[in-house]
Amino acid sequence: MVTSPQTTPTARTAQSDWWRQAVVYQIYPRSFADANGDGVGDLPGIISRVPYLVALGIDAVWLSPFYPSALADGGYDVDDYRNVDPRLGTLDDFDQLIEALHAEGIKLIVDIVPNHTSDRHEWFLEALEAAKGEPARERYIFRDGPDGSDQPPSDWESVFGGSAWAKTDDGQWYLHMFAAEQPDLNWQHPEVRADFLETLKFWSDRGVDGFRVDVAHALVKDLSEPFPSKATLPRQSESNGKHPLWDQDGVHEIYRDWRNLLNTYDPPKSAVAEAFVPAARRARYASADGLGQAFNFDLLQADFEYEKFRKVIEENLALAEENGSSSTWVFSNHDVVRHATRYGLPKNPKGGWQDGKDWLLSNGTEPTVDVALGLRRARAATLLMLALPGSAYLYQGEELGLQEVGELPAANLQDPAYFRSKGAEKGRDGCRVPIPWTVDGLSFGFGPGGSHLLQPKWFGAYSVQAQEGDPDSTLSLYRKALAVRRGLRTGNSLTWVDGTDWVLHFTRDGGWQSITNFGAAPVELPDAAVVLSSGPLEGDKLPSDTTAWLI
Numbered sequence: 204m205v206t207s208p209q210t211t212p213t214a215r216t217a218q219s220d221w222w223r224q225a226v227v228y229q230i231y232p233r234s235f236a237d238a239n240g241d242g243v244g245d246l247p248g249i250i251s252r253v254p255y256l257v258a259l260g261i262d263a264v265w266l267s268p269f270y271p272s273a274l275a276d277g278g279y280d281v282d283d284y285r286n287v288d289p290r291l292g293t294l295d296d297f298d299q300l301i302e303a304l305h306a307e308g309i310k311l312i313v314d315i316v317p318n319h320t321s322d323r324h325e326w327f328l329e330a331l332e333a334a335k336g337e338p339a340r341e342r343y344i345f346r347d348g349p350d351g352s353d354q355p356p357s358d359w360e361s362v363f364g365g366s367a368w369a370k371t372d373d374g375q376w377y378l379h380m381f382a383a384e385q386p387d388l389n390w391q392h393p394e395v396r397a398d399f400l401e402t403l404k405f406w407s408d409r410g411v412d413g414f415r416v417d418v419a420h421a422l423v424k425d426l427s428e429p430f431p432s433k434a435t436l437p438r439q440s441e442s443n444g445k446h447p448l449w450d451q452d453g454v455h456e457i458y459r460d461w462r463n464l465l466n467t468y469d470p471p472k473s474a475v476a477e478a479f480v481p482a483a484r485r486a487r488y489a490s491a492d493g494l495g496q497a498f499n500f501d502l503l504q505a506d507f508e509y510e511k512f513r514k515v516i517e518e519n520l521a522l523a524e525e526n527g528s529s530s531t532w533v534f535s536n537h538d539v540v541r542h543a544t545r546y547g548l549p550k551n552p553k554g555g556w557q558d559g560k561d562w563l564l565s566n567g568t569e570p571t572v573d574v575a576l577g578l579r580r581a582r583a584a585t586l587l588m589l590a591l592p593g594s595a596y597l598y599q600g601e602e603l604g605l606q607e608v609g610e611l612p613a614a615n616l617q618d619p620a621y622f623r624s625k626g627a628e629k630g631r632d633g634c635r636v637p638i639p640w641t642v643d644g645l646s647f648g649f650g651p652g653g654s655h656l657l658q659p660k661w662f663g664a665y666s667v668q669a670q671e672g673d674p675d676s677t678l679s680l681y682r683k684a685l686a687v688r689r690g691l692r693t694g695n696s697l698t699w700v701d702g703t704d705w706v707l708h709f710t711r712d713g714g715w716q717s718i719t720n721f722g723a724a725p726v727e728l729p730d731a732a733v734v735l736s737s738g739p740l741e742g743d744k745l746p747s748d749t750t751a752w753l754i
């Protein structure tokens with residue numbers, strides 16, 4: 204897709220493949236803006252902030268789950284897929300939100316959670332009421348434990364820690380790859396398949412433009428018995444289709460059906476898979492007869508180093524070209540420590556920042572964070588990302604350079620990862636604290652009440668109000684970068700300009716250049732006009748941990 208500087212926002216996103224080069228802003232609705240003052244963000248709150256989204260210059264919003272939920276996992280435990288949590292609003296509010304966004308040419312993508320329901324979903328309640336062996340249990344994965352023992356059917360662990368099996372009152376066990384309140388569905392059951400198509404249709408008919416598919420690689424499982432022990436299972440991220448629980452080839456049949464449905468709309472609805480699979484296996488999720496796009500978490504997991512960034516970018520651009528999709532880039536979301544903090548943490552001696560974990564973090568801000576370094580690198584990384592071909596996914600608050608909140612008191616934590624790991628994992632609440640809109644005031648302008656996760660005192664300095672008038676603020680950087688990106692040709696090509704192995708330099712269509720200095724000393728800038736830089740330049744030199752765009 205090629206855009207010209209004259210393109211209006213509405214025209215810009217009108218094309219059917221708008222998602223290929225889109226800047227998508229993730230809203231975690233319970234922590235964005237709270238209109239009714241109950242301490243939990245809501246849909247009217249988001250509607251009231253549409254002007255902010257317009258000024259930021261995004262193309263689409265991805266809305267994390269807003270469905271009725273007991274919040275055992277931040278809304279990823281869904282009670283009813285075709286409704287709105289009454290604490291967040293009504294279906295009518297939802298319609299108003301779409302209308303308000305569409306009026307500004309902003310698309311709306313909603314999160315769909317097909318691997319598991321909540322334990323309050325009517326199907327699960329029915330399953331628990333049914334006797335062992337009755338059809339109502341077949342929509343989930345119920346099994347007996349080994350004969351005569353009180354042990355679960357296997358030693359598999361849930362992603363959040365502890366056994367992946369929970370026992371029911373009549374002694375049977377059900378599988379839950381996440382929290383016990385999130386029973387896994389049996390996707391071999393025709394009713395499960397049919398019902399999700401209904402849900403996709405429900406939201407598509409209401410006007411949503413696309414879907415983000417939660418743990419898209421988990422739906423189909425090989426449950427042949429005897430169940431293999433966890434010690435013999437391959438690592439999820441390296442399993443290449445050989446893991447019984449993740450990334451089974453059969454899952455693509457489901458997405459073919461989804462794609463057929465999504466293509467009946469004009470323009471077709473987009474979909475992006477959250478599939479934690481090796482890069483080469485991502486292509487099938489992102490194929491044109493599948494979901495169309497898949498998240499690439501490779502940059503998010505890379506250290507801030509030239510070689511790692513270059514390798515990830517090359518590999519993913521090649522993959523996108525091969526399968527006709529477009530790359531996705533992301534540094535922060537609701538599951539990971541914010542990148543402004545990550546880049547300020549001491550380097551992990553084991554390599555990468557994840558301490559060998561597949562995807563789930565973290566221990567917040569321990570050990571000590573170098574806040575200034577983290578922010579400088581985060582700004583440089585973001586500017587680099589926004590220069591890449593493909594779509595960029597931003598997470599609410601990163602445009603403020605917001606740091607992870609590491610100091611949440613234990614009594615305030617909500618993440619099941621914290622509870623199930625018995626405190627070994629601090630969990631993901633630190634990136635989910637309601638964002639600050641004003642310098643002071645109750646809940647820093649989040650709403651007229653309090654805030655369900657406690658905001659620290661230092662939040663005010665990161666607020667929208669504090670940054671709006673400051674041309675050097677992170678908010679101003681994001682706004683300028685998105686405005687410039689929109690006016691530039693954003694096709695799929697990128698040409699490397701080779702020089703040193705610490706300066707990442709490439710040109711895009713029309714001669715637009717991006718250059719990032721990962722080295723320790725300032726480097727000479729090319730002879731071209733600097734349009735934007737992530738930090739101050741030193742004369743005609745680019746300081747370390749800084750990105751500049753030139754024309």
Ligand code: GLC
Nearest residue numbers: 276279316381417418537538
């Ligand atoms: C996804 C979500 C995460 C959630 C998990 C289970 O990875 O991003 O927040 O906990 O799925 O639904």
